[in-house]
Amino acid sequence: MIQTMKTQTKNLQPLTTRHLEVLNPGWWSTENITLFNQPFTLDKYPFMVELYNMAHHPDIVVKKAAQLAFTTYGINTTLWFIKNPLLIGNAIYIFPTEGQVYDFTNARLNPIIEDSPAFSNSDQAKVDNMGLKRFGNGKVIYFRGAKSDTKLVEMPANWQVLDEVDKYDNPDIVSLVKERASGFSQKYFKYLSNPTFPDIGIDALYNDSTMAEYYLKCDACGKEQSLHWDKNIDINDPERGVFCKYCGAPMDRLARGRWIHHKKSKRLGYTLNQLYSPTVTPQEMIEAFKRCRGEYDMQVFYNMKLGLAYTPKGGKLTDDDLNKATQKDRERGEYSGTLFGGVDVGSFLDWVIIDKDGKVIDWGRAKDPAEVIRKFKEYGVFSFVIDALPETRMSIEICTALPARGSICYFTEKDNEQESDDGEYNILNRNRSLWIDRAFHSIRIAEITFPREIIQDTHFREHMKNLIRVVKEAKDDKDKTITFVRNGKPDHLMLALVYAFIAKERFTDVGVDWV
Numbered sequence: 124m125i126q127t128m129k130t131q132t133k134n135l136q137p138l139t140t141r142h143l144e145v146l147n148p149g150w151w152s153t154e155n156i157t158l159f160n161q162p163f164t165l166d167k168y169p170f171m172v173e174l175y176n177m178a179h180h181p182d183i184v185v186k187k188a189a190q191l192a193f194t195t196y197g198i199n200t201t202l203w204f205i206k207n208p209l210l211i212g213n214a215i216y217i218f219p220t221e222g223q224v225y226d227f228t229n230a231r232l233n234p235i236i237e238d239s240p241a242f243s244n245s246d247q248a249k250v251d252n253m254g255l256k257r258f259g260n261g262k263v264i265y266f267r268g269a270k271s272d273t274k275l276v277e278m279p280a281n282w283q284v285l286d287e288v289d290k291y292d293n294p295d296i297v298s299l300v301k302e303r304a305s306g307f308s309q310k311y312f313k314y315l316s317n318p319t320f321p322d323i324g325i326d327a328l329y330n331d332s333t334m335a336e337y338y339l340k341c342d343a344c345g346k347e348q349s350l351h352w353d354k355n356i357d358i359n360d361p362e363r364g365v366f367c368k369y370c371g372a373p374m375d376r377l378a379r380g381r382w383i384h385h386k387k388s389k390r391l392g393y394t395l396n397q398l399y400s401p402t403v404t405p406q407e408m409i410e411a412f413k414r415c416r417g418e419y420d421m422q423v424f425y426n427m428k429l430g431l432a433y434t435p436k437g438g439k440l441t442d443d444d445l446n447k448a449t450q451k452d453r454e455r456g457e458y459s460g461t462l463f464g465g466v467d468v469g470s471f472l473d474w475v476i477i478d479k480d481g482k483v484i485d486w487g488r489a490k491d492p493a494e495v496i497r498k499f500k501e502y503g504v505f506s507f508v509i510d511a512l513p514e515t516r517m518s519i520e521i522c523t524a525l526p527a528r529g530s531i532c533y534f535t536e537k538d539n540e541q542e543s544d545d546g547e548y549n550i551l552n553r554n555r556s557l558w559i560d561r562a563f564h565s566i567r568i569a570e571i572t573f574p575r576e577i578i579q580d581t582h583f584r585e586h587m588k589n590l591i592r593v594v595k596e597a598k599d600d601k602d603k604t605i606t607f608v609r610n611g612k613p614d615h616l617m618l619a620l621v622y623a624f625i626a627k628e629r630f631t632d633v634g635v636d637w638v
Contacts, residue, residue, distance in 0.1 A: 332392020465622025
């Protein structure tokens, strides 16, 4: 593989070894890194050559399966940056949790620094502590967990590796950390992760990139192709291994291929599954697939084995669900009896009004509290629930303007409530997953219904479809857990509907007789 790198750089001749170390992170890594007491090599990972050669690119995203050596790629290229005399600045490497930082620095990083030739002389790294490595040339690598919001804003770093992006509790960490490079003219960002759901995290970043795939040539028919689970594998014949999707001949899945970029973009994007892995066989992948017993298992298989985003079956409301719950003979604004409202607070105030029978009456988006107050007064909303966060002051303002009608809601693990000190509004705690699940079910069985206008209101419909229901299976159904995540797109009107549903159910539960 080293010879391959020499060949790839022959057009730059004459080059000295020093030139190659500066220009080519792959060359530098194979010459200077010792990994697990062995000289680092890319011989078993031919798909890595381009990624190493392009490591100096300012924006790289990798949507990947597990066990493909990308964390090694992240740290090796970071060490190359630290040692490169032509590149200025500091580096930061971010994991989802502080515990992973501790495990990585002790089990992986420290042995590399101690054993590798690059750090064996006066430029030996000065290992300060778990989260900070300072080197003889004055450069620094910070290691942080994504939960450390306050620590992340304290350090300037223009070489940034964000590992396992989709496991960050707070997705805003990505933009928060990126801001730490604003003081540098040279900026380098690398995003690495197994995906989770479509259009979330690494999947969204990859979709906004060159979207490269790794292509191999079939020795039999000569046609190039990227390897796919549904085209190059027969789960009923595991021993067949990987075969050509065109002619059916066996393929060497570990052979050298080439990356083909499908879009023009300033961001380089790569995706890879375990069919290319030198440590996982196709037979092992087939066995893992056959062990899947539910949608949670299938989610893990797609994310970790195939490197693909996955939406569990039945996990989202669909157009069909919404159409079945639409009353085509009812117009927006028509209602009978008592009305209830819900407000989701964000950059705007999204509101929904329903009646005692669960009919959605009206909805909209307001720029300020006065618009919501006016609309609720016009309809004579009897009771409403409003999001407590992030603008609690704004929520209290709306409740105070409509005394004894409003409740401020915090999403917590348990359902309980109390009255505010002045008695003008209630403070609710509600289980987020439970109440969204109840609203989902009510829509699917048409206990919550919509007027015919939603057929054409694509904005409203999209908000209804942008939450994903995730079930983690367990041997005992009592241990089954349900949660809801966004698919990366707005869901504010859906949450406003959930709040209106909570408002209605509060009074239904106590047996009030409605008009």
